[in-house]
Amino acid sequence: QVQLVESGGGLVRAGGSLGLSCAASGSTFSNYGWFRQAPGKEREFVAGIRWNYGSAYYTQYIDAVKGRFRISGDNAKNSTYLQMNNLKPEDTAIYYCAATYYRRTISYTPGDYTYWGQGTQVTVSS
Secondary structure (H helix, E strand, O other): OOEEEEEEOEEEEOOOOEEEEEEEEOOOOOEEEEEEEOOOOOOEEEEEEEEEOOOEEEEEEOOOOOOOEEEEEEHHHOEEEEEEOOOOHHHOEEEEEEEEOOOOOOOOOHHHOOEEOOOEEEEEEO
């Protein structure tokens, strides 16, 4: 059974930092994405990582988080991480980890990801 288990998140003041982790079990994935969904809004892509032949990897971010968030991963551990710095109130949302098998590009589309974590709340106070 494939599972994505997220950890991290919580409440932080604006300007603070949080780290999210996502561990996959039951399968190995080449592509991971972090998405977020704020109340009343659609789920949006935040950052993605794609491994190429197991070692080299590519990353992608939306403009709103570039320079503040960093996605990383450990292919051997089937895990991905999202380090979030200089958080802003508009970053408040439920954050989801998603994974899929090999794709040539990092997709921004939720439907392109096969498996999802349960979500973790990130709240940034002003």
